[in-house]
Amino acid sequence: MAFMPVKFDLPKRVKLAQGLWLLYWISMMVGILIFSLGIFFKIELRKRSEMMDNNESHFVPNLLILMGMVACGVNAFGGKVTHDSLDPTKFPKWKPMLKPYLTFCCGFNILLLITALLCFLMQFALYLTLADGLKNGIKFYKDTDTPGRCFMKRTLDMTQIEFRCCGNNNYRDWFEVQWISNRYLDMSNVEVRDRVMSNVEGKYLMDSVPFSCCNPGSPRPCIQHHLTNNSAHYDYDHRIEELNIWTRGCREALVAYYGGLMNSIGGLILLTIILESVDMAGLKYLTTSLESMSDPENPECESEGWLLEKGVKETMSDLFAKLKTMGKTNQVEEGAQAAT
């Protein structure tokens, strides 16, 4: 008893073949889209690799690029087979390749599912990488004369401006770090010396933030120094002032950005899995309806197409038995060798 049989006559077969060919073209476009999204994701990670301590994992974008290319190839092959399927002279050469092709498509779908899962799970790894990277970024902000770190100031400023954020968790992270280099501090000044000596590590700490934390939407000119000192500025209360500097932390902002990107890509891959499954089902119906034609010389005869030759349970038990015999042949051979 075939699984989900459908009767086909010639116009229905032709329609199925045409629809399937179009579907394979669309799937190829989607494959190209996944490939380019993988490249885009890789570039985005590279752009901010300094914020991630240069040790972010490029595994997921590389996997996406590979999956995109394989999807293109698989769908191009499927499209070619569908194109030739209605021509009785060309179709026989593709017949022997169909079974391994469909098995490969199954495996490819499982790989796509794993990729989608990785996309969703990578956000946690990214969260941890960003936490570390931003902390170091803030620490090395002042080291514009140290080779290897001289662009950290610029990168962090641009990130804070672009993502509208300040500091790691919030703007107070800047209070715990010396972000003005000693080159620009007048060590002969009494106030500077007092401040440097006022803490254990000898750092010049102050309740100020860099200019890139300033919010352009604030109605008053930006207050970046003496933030917690209400009397230092006219008509200013730091507890109720919300528009002066960005209140969001950069880790939250970056995770939200990358998280959104990865969720979209994961969603697209799930759609691709559904599309590929539909393609596979269509191809199976088309090939079985062509093979089960009672009179191969007469293209107008009716035929039946199905998804599985036997029912689901029987097919699974057949598959199981085959796997068991594959294992058993090895045992028998060993036994035979041991006997000789």
Added chain:
Amino acid sequence: MAVGKVTFTKAERDKLAQVLWLLNWISVVTGVILFSLGLFLKVEIQKRREVMSDQDILYVPHMLITTGLVACCINFLGGKICYDSVDTTKFLRWKLVILPYIVCTFFFTFCVLVGALTCYSIRNQLEESLFLGLRNAMRYYKDTDMAGRCFLKRSMDLLQIQFQCCGNGGYRDWFHIQWISNRYLDMTSSTVVDRLRSNVKGKYLMDGVPFSCCSTFSPRPCIQLQVTNNSAHFNYNHQTEQLNLWRRGCHQALLDHYTGIMQSIGLIVLVIWLFELLVLTGVRYLQTAMENVLLLGDPDSESDGWILENSLAETARSNFNIIKNLGKCYQVDDDPNINIPTATEREVPSRQVQIPVAS
């Protein structure tokens, strides 16, 4: 003596019709490109409308948009005509339409050319508009509590950050205006009152710039207040310090930005114009060849195609005569059916003339 005469066989005519059909469809695509270029330019100008004093330069994108739409329609019709030209019977449908179509398209290509040239000539108007717009934006920077101007601060800050510029001509423009609102100035403080009294107009002027002028390339934290006072900051000389603030003025930055966009658009429109001219020439050849075939009577015979039937001078003269005659039909002509009062028939009150009778 025809201009550009070429003889076409039946096969060549068919090939010409097919090629022109394809080219017309490509021209529809270029029409869409023209439309989207106009739309893009309009969006770019609207994005920065707050720093432009007058929006008159919007006529350039509007012209591009209309030209693009008209190009789509004209080339769609042209494609249809060329598709039907393969068959002489179908061509008869278009016989009356095709010559006016070619004349209209010829004048339309002038519009495309004018569109391309305006893109290059807009610079002066843009310069003036940007100068005034930026001056006003800086003047009203502090008025974040006044309706209609409350977002100027934000726009100006984002502009300076994005285009990496400061002020109108340079950062010193900020020294001549009060960019801190009186709401945030402590009028009881003696320093503030002194500064207000130190100039004629009672403005709070200082040698400071907003934070958006700060350069991200600077190795030291940004110095935005007391910019010209070397002693206010350690190890600082404002004359040699190049990286602290953005040195370019926003006027120059915006002008370069818009001129770049318009020059690229102008170049693309020129290429589209040349392509349209090429397609028009092909359609003219096809039209003359098909008409000659119809005159000869045999659809499979060879026929001539040309651009102009007579030489340029004769065609110009005959067109001139046509236009003159068009004007003449409103004047009197020698039609005997019209009753023209002549001098003999005019009723003149005659004087009684005494003729001496000879006896």
